[in-house]
Amino acid sequence: xxxxxxxxxxxxxxVYQRSVEPRMLLSDFIRFEIxxxxxxxxxxxxVCGTCTILFDGQPQRSCITFAVQADGHSIExxxxxxxxxxxxxxxxxxxxxxxxxxxxxxxxxxxxxxxxLKENPxxxxxxxxxxxxxxLCRCTGYQxxxxxxxxxxxxxxxxxxx
Amino acid sequence: MEKKFLGQRIKRNEDPRILTGRAKYMADITYHNMLHAxxxxxxxxxxxxxxxxxxxxxxxxxxxxxxTAEDLxxxxxxxxxxxxxxxxxxxxxxxxxxxIPIVKDIIHHQGEVxxxxxxxxxxxAEDALAVIIVDSDPLPAVENIEDALKPDSPLVxxxxxxxxxxxxxxxxxxxxxxxxxxxxxxxxxxxMDRGGAGAMENRGFCANWEEDxxxxxxxxxxxxxxxxxxxxxxxxxxxxxxxxxVVPFVGGxxxxxxxxxxxxxxxxxxxxxxxxxPIKWLEDRSENFIGxxxxxxxxxxxxxxxxxxxxxxxxxxxxxxxxxxxxxYTATIPLNTQTHTTGLYxxxxxxxxxxxxxxxxxxxxxxRGAGRTYGVFVMERMLDMVARQLDQDxxxxxxxxxxxxxxxxxxxxxxxxxxxxxxxxxxxxxPAVLKKAKDMIGYDDFKKNIQPxxxxxxxFIGIGLVLFTENTGVGPxxxxxxxxxxxxxxxxSSIYGTxxxxxxxxxxxIVADQIGCRVEDVIVETGDxxxxxxGTGTFASRGAxxxxxxxxxxxxxxxxxxxxxxxxxxxxxxxELELGDGVVRIADVPEKFIKMGDLATKANPMRxxxxxxxxxxxxxxxxxxxxxxxxxxxxxxxxxEVDPISFNIKFHKFVFxxxxxxxxxxxxxxxxxxxxxxxxxxxxxxxxxxxxENAQLLNGSLMDYLIPRATDMPxxxxxxxxxxxxxxNPLGIKGVGESGTIPIPPLYCQAIEDAFNLPGLFISEVPxxxxxxxxLVENAKSKKQGELL
Numbered sequence: 031x032x033x034x035x036x037x038x039x040x041x042x043x044x045v046y047q048r049s050v051e052p053r054m055l056l057s058d059f060i061r062f063e064i065x066x067x068x069x070x071x072x073x074x075x076x077v078c079g080t081c082t083i084l085f086d087g088q089p090q091r092s093c094i095t096f097a098v099q100a101d102g103h104s105i106e107x108x109x110x111x112x113x114x115x116x117x118x119x120x121x122x123x124x125x126x127x128x129x130x131x132x133x134x135x136x137x138x139x140x141x142x143x144x145x146x147l148k149e150n151p152x153x154x155x156x157x158x159x160x161x162x163x164x165x166l167c168r169c170t171g172y173q174x175x176x177x178x179x180x181x182x183x184x185x186x187x188x189x190x191x192x
Numbered sequence: 193m194e195k196k197f198l199g200q201r202i203k204r205n206e207d208p209r210i211l212t213g214r215a216k217y218m219a220d221i222t223y224h225n226m227l228h229a230x231x232x233x234x235x236x237x238x239x240x241x242x243x244x245x246x247x248x249x250x251x252x253x254x255x256x257x258x259x260t261a262e263d264l265x266x267x268x269x270x271x272x273x274x275x276x277x278x279x280x281x282x283x284x285x286x287x288x289x290x291x292i293p294i295v296k297d298i299i300h301h302q303g304e305v306x307x308x309x310x311x312x313x314x315x316x317a318e319d320a321l322a323v324i325i326v327d328s329d330p331l332p333a334v335e336n337i338e339d340a341l342k343p344d345s346p347l348v349x350x351x352x353x354x355x356x357x358x359x360x361x362x363x364x365x366x367x368x369x370x371x372x373x374x375x376x377x378x379x380x381x382x383x384m385d386r387g388g389a390g391a392m393e394n395r396g397f398c399a400n401w402e403e404d405x406x407x408x409x410x411x412x413x414x415x416x417x418x419x420x421x422x423x424x425x426x427x428x429x430x431x432x433x434x435x436x437x438v439v440p441f442v443g444g445x446x447x448x449x450x451x452x453x454x455x456x457x458x459x460x461x462x463x464x465x466x467x468x469x470p471i472k473w474l475e476d477r478s479e480n481f482i483g484x485x486x487x488x489x490x491x492x493x494x495x496x497x498x499x500x501x502x503x504x505x506x507x508x509x510x511x512x513x514x515x516x517x518x519x520x521y522t523a524t525i526p527l528n529t530q531t532h533t534t535g536l537y538x539x540x541x542x543x544x545x546x547x548x549x550x551x552x553x554x555x556x557x558x559x560r561g562a563g564r565t566y567g568v569f570v571m572e573r574m575l576d577m578v579a580r581q582l583d584q585d586x587x588x589x590x591x592x593x594x595x596x597x598x599x600x601x602x603x604x605x606x607x608x609x610x611x612x613x614x615x616x617x618x619x620x621x622x623p624a625v626l627k628k629a630k631d632m633i634g635y636d637d638f639k640k641n642i643q644p645x646x647x648x649x650x651x652f653i654g655i656g657l658v659l660f661t662e663n664t665g666v667g668p669x670x671x672x673x674x675x676x677x678x679x680x681x682x683x684x685s686s687i688y689g690t691x692x693x694x695x696x697x698x699x700x701x702i703v704a705d706q707i708g709c710r711v712e713d714v715i716v717e718t719g720d721x722x723x724x725x726x727g728t729g730t731f732a733s734r735g736a737x738x739x740x741x742x743x744x745x746x747x748x749x750x751x752x753x754x755x756x757x758x759x760x761x762x763x764x765x766x767x768e769l770e771l772g773d774g775v776v777r778i779a780d781v782p783e784k785f786i787k788m789g790d791l792a793t794k795a796n797p798m799r800x801x802x803x804x805x806x807x808x809x810x811x812x813x814x815x816x817x818x819x820x821x822x823x824x825x826x827x828x829x830x831x832x833e834v835d836p837i838s839f840n841i842k843f844h845k846f847v848f849x850x851x852x853x854x855x856x857x858x859x860x861x862x863x864x865x866x867x868x869x870x871x872x873x874x875x876x877x878x879x880x881x882x883x884x885e886n887a888q889l890l891n892g893s894l895m896d897y898l899i900p901r902a903t904d905m906p907x908x909x910x911x912x913x914x915x916x917x918x919x920x921n922p923l924g925i926k927g928v929g930e931s932g933t934i935p936i937p938p939l940y941c942q943a944i945e946d947a948f949n950l951p952g953l954f955i956s957e958v959p960x961x962x963x964x965x966x967x968l969v970e971n972a973k974s975k976k977q978g979e980l981l
Contacts, residue, residue, distance in 0.1 A: 053315065067220040068213015070443065072392045073477040077894040080392055108213035117211060125207040128859045131867065132692025133210030134217065134392040134443025159902045166894065168392050168444050169692050171866030171932075172902040173909055 037101035042110040059097035068108035079165030082138035108137035119185040129178030131169030197701040206696040218396030229473040230317035232307040237552040237887035249320035254312040261296035271453035285359040293458040300517035303482030348550035365541030370506040374497035386487035387879040393443025394475035399464035415450040415689035416729030439719030445691040447559035481892035485557035488514040506541030528563030531615040561933040572938035611666035613820040629827035654946030657829040660935035664927025665737025669817035676810035680789030687727035694860040706747035708771025733927025746814030822918040824926035826850035839962035846906035851914035854924035868932020876940040
């Protein structure tokens with residue numbers, strides 16, 4: 031396939047210019063063109079939510095978005111949160127409350143919850159449950175994810191971080 | 193025994209990498225000259241393959257190779273039997289058919305591989321699949337397991353002359369005799385279907401054959417790294433020592449990833465050797481639904497005999513089991529069903545027989561719960577039949593039939609289990625688990641005070657309580673190698689599959705207790721056959737039990753070396769030394785100590801001498817082999833409400849009580865139960881692989897195959913524990929990985945029946961769904977008063 035398209039995408043604050051096939055998925059662009067492996071792909075049907083990234087701040091399935099649709103837009107992935115040496119409060123809460131097991135769905139859940147907590151900094155458990163209802167997890171039964179997000183909201187309101 | 197960390201709620205070592213997206217999974221494995229594979233799979237479940245025209249595919253730029261069966265030459269043959277039949281059981285019939293890597297003449301199930309494309313990238317490889325022309329003639333398919341055994345049925349394997357795969361009959365006592373002596377005999381047919389594993393990460397495989405060094409390196413998210421290494425070595429005639437299997441982080445497995453000799457594994461390795469380049473394949477979700485493995489339907493024909501007082505005398509269970517088109521795993525699942533049926537109940541007579549049946553469907557493998565679920569389902573449902581017949585409370589019928597607390601453990605059951613050893617109940621207090629579950633759910637108060645009021649308000653609210661066992665931690669063995677390094681870090685390697693169970697932490701806790709270091713200073717590695725060569729794999733909830741005890745044993749060997757080395761160094765007796773905080777010190781002389789890393793350096797000097805007859809370094813290798821599985825058990829209880837319009841279910845309370853013996857990390861333990869319960873809820877009300885009469889899968893996507901979402905779950909799973917250490921292993925551990933899943937379907941049935949309180953409502957088939965329950969309730973309403981079943 032030829033007909034490459036030139037696109038300019040901001041990923042985690044850095045601007046990347048690439049020539050890509052129009053059919054290239056945004057998830058593949060992030061993983062293989064930019065080299066950020068934290069965005070996982072679980073179904074390629076837009077159902078499971080594993081590949082969720084923030085697209086101009088809003089959670090979006092990167093597996094059913096084409097890379098060319100991100101031209102001129104801003105993408106945030108799990109790598110934009112903390113590092114292994116210094117995790118952010120959301121990640122710390124997931125460690126403290128055992129919100130991740132195999133970790134495959136986790137990046138999508140973290141990015142979904144980042145946007146959720148920004149809009150809803152003091153959520154109830156029921157609101158959190160609704161908030162992650164679009165993300166499948168097969169390991170945790172969701173209970174510890176919900177407790178993690180609750181703890182994160184407390185940590186973030188104490189520290190005043192956004 | 194040192195127990196500083198065992199039993200503690202310790203944060204996971206692996207989480208900082210997992211939570212920041214740094215953990216590497218199969219999709220992250222890459223080589224600069226890597227090629228990508230895609231597979232053309234059969235649309236037909238049963239067909240004669242006439243020809244495959246690959247010419248147009250080869251024309252596509254970027255396509256490197258296209259392979260069909262004839263390209264494999266002598267490498268085309270059926271795979272090995274992964275688990276043999278239990279030949280020691282008298283009267284067994286066993287027909288074995290294992291899968292082939294790529295179809296040559298007959299297509300046996302939808303999703304079977306017909307051709308393989310290797311291309312510069314996956315997009316091009318899939319372009320090429322679209323232009324391959326397959327000429328095949330569909331054949332009548334075997335779909336229904338009851339019809340499959342009729343004389344006029346089409347045959348999955350024509351040359352066998354039958355669709356019977358395995359028949360096993362086991363009997364404790366004499367059922368025909370006891371039946372004549374009981375006050376009551378009830379019969380019932382039960383049907384239970386189970387679905388796919390649904391790990392969020394699909395399968396993946398990367399083979400890199402390096403011609404010059406004659407070395408094969410495989411990356412795969414397998415549950416059995418050693419099994420995969422051994423099987424590829426055998427298939428391709430390479431010494432195991434030249435085959436390295438590396439397992440990266442794995443995004444869940446739950447059963448199917450234990451299968452080895454899979455078509456894609458053979459074909460990617462074949463292509464890598466042929467092309468002398470790395471070949472990677474990542475399964476997509478559609479392939480996962482038709483081209484991997486799952487669990488499947490059982491149909492049970494049951495009888496229960498009991499007396500007026502509610503005491504059960506005997507049970508007969510004759511069941512059929514759908515094993516799919518091939519049966520490399522033979523009878524693990526139905527043997528698990530047989531061993532878990534009478535469970536923790538005192539049932540003197542038990543006749544169990546199964547016939548597993550070939551059908552034109554995807555191959556069956558264990559999925560979390562792995563056959564146990566069906567046995568628990570029929571047993572618990574039959575106890576509910578007894579309760580209804582005698583107008584007794586279901587928990588009373590359970591209570592009087594439980595094996596008593598003062599029973600003389602270990603109790604032999606006389607039934608051969610999946611490890612071909614007799615199923616033995618090693619320890620436990622079964623009445624205590626029933627009582628704890630009743631107390632936690634508030635059973636008596638709900639029945640007496642709460643339910644009548646809510647029923648009067650018109651609510652359909654019911655309670656259920658069921659019990660189960662889980663035979664875990666079976667052999668043959670696991671092993672480990674532990675090395676104290678010059679940095680003071682402790683490297684603890686084994687060959688196991690790890691998929692989110694917290695192995696990097698729980699095994700570190702066990703090792704750190706013996707070595708006297710911090711948990712975070714123990715680096716657990718479970719996935720590289722070059723780091724440790726010996727092991728079997730992740731199945732049967734055996735990690736904590738079998739590998740945990742292997743780590744414990746090996747760490748004690750290293751501890752002995754540490755003490756011996758430090759004793760020589762300080763010239764003091766070993767019993768005056770103590771280990772802790774990463775140092776060895778002379779007790780009561782705080783200034784006399786040596787850091788563990790420095791001691792490791794002294795134990796492996798580069799010049800001078802070491803004591804003759806000793807080994808250098810602070811390192812040991814050890815193994816643990818259980819005599820038979822350790823049996824966990826527990827109870828699940830729920831109060832649930834059925835919405836009379838939508839028939840959706842809302843849990844008012846959900847309780848799970850488990851006894852898995854010694855607990856390593858209570859946080860991780862509860863997480864294992866939560867996830868297991870979620871899959872059990874899926875098996876009860878959401879998940880079903882729907883096949884049409886031609887054995888065609890109708891719901892092969894996560895859009896149509898429903899994995900429970902957050903709002904489908906109870907708002908709180910309350911977990912209670914009993915801790916009866918297993919006498920079988922030094923740490924007293926019993927497994928827990930599958931416990932959560934096992935008892936949930938009968939719990940749904942009992943509680944839904946209680947919610948509607950209709951005499952004619954008895955549920956004998958799962959999975960349920962809102963529409964199924966609606967129909968059952970409507971049917972029950974139209975039944976005459978007093979018509980029970």
